[in-house]
Amino acid sequence: MKTELKTAIIMGIILVVGIGGVGAYFSALDYQIQNKPNQSNENIQEKTVDSTIKLPTIDTSMFKKAPELAGIAGYINTTPEDLKEIMKDKVILYDIWTYSCINCQRTLPYIVAWNDKYADKGLIIVGIHSPEFEFEKDINNVKTAVKQFGITYPVVLDNDMKTWKAFENRYWPRKYIADSEGYIRYDHIGEGGYDETEKVIQQLLEERNQLLGLNVAVAQPLVDLEEYQFNASQTPELYFGYKFALGRNQLGNSEGLKPDQIVTYSLPDRLTRDYFYLEGEWQNFDDRMKLVSENGKIILPYFAKSVNIVAANESNLQIVLDGKSVTPENAGTDLRDGTVHISGDRLYNLISSSDAGAHTLTIIANPGFEIYTFTFG
DSSP states (O other), X not given: OHHHHHHHHHHXXXXXXXXXXXXXXXXXXXXHHHOOOEEOGGGOOOOOOOTTOOOOOOOGGGSOBOOOOOSOOEEESSOHHHHHHHTTTOEEEEEEEOTTOHHHHHHHHHHHXXXXXXXXXXXXXXXXXXXXXXXXXXXXXHHHHHHHTTOOSOEEEOTTOHHHHHXXXXXXXXXXXXXXXXXXXXXXXXXXOHHHHHHHHHHXXXXXXXXXXXXXXXXXXXXXXXXXXXXXTOOOOEEOSTTTTTTOOOBOSTTOOOTTOEEEEOOOSOOOTTOXXXXXXXXXXXXXXXXXXXXXXXXXXXXXXXXXXXXXXXXXXXXXXTTEEOOTTTBOTTOBTXXXXXXXXXXXXXXXXXXXXXXXXXXXXXXXXXXXXXXXX
């Protein structure tokens, strides 16, 4: 009786230790997946996937299928036939963006880095270029931007916003990630969430490996880039077109917006922060304003580190900050000796300071200058 009892106790201890060891192993595995340290791409070391580890089966009935790409007006870095072929059985990150959007521009370094890391592991990135302004429909403009931002993955031109509508989207930028069976498993609006997004990419690639019986190394440290930090007091985006300014009109002149009219604007005695003020004759369009008089100014009291404009039409702008010439410490990347030369339809960086602060910006423009929006960083 004593021998049987002793044997039972020993077997019980072995069973408990065994179960605990298995539980500790899977806990450690989960911790490694969820808590990979951040480091730069130069120091990334790939790890071998243990094909004996089985991920839990996911009930995909709760997820929607990614819609088909619709109404595509052009293709960059691919063809319709090639894109359809390479998307089969892949994890797909759909990036809805437009090239003059500062928020989109700040996400692109991450997306480009993910393409470099995971394109050979089963990830396909598809840039869905859905234009905010008319000039962004020009494929040559988009090709220039694609080259500038180092984008080598496929980009499609959603000029009529049909794919945008198919995704029921309302924002720039927006990232959807579909698993290898086409179910949308992740959705992120705007900037940020980069670690979370990359962990989802890794998880879905692991699931793809299991589903297709592959043994492809996926797990590795996350992309480590300096993320833009928002300031709660930062001036919001300001629109010049009467259609875009609907419900968020920040024009400070008493003359106001006059659809499709030429309006003579005069500066008021008092200026309010986060409103822009015009001087001269400006033609009001639905998406922009155009200076038609010989002289014209825009004055903007703002709070931010950097100031950008989306502008068009060949012209030269004189930039003044707080009533003085802009110092090299505050000069934006497109400012040269106090002047910005507008030569293409895109975003221009006027001011780039080391710290956020309250300032007054003055733009002195010449006839023909067209401005769409102010954006800030």
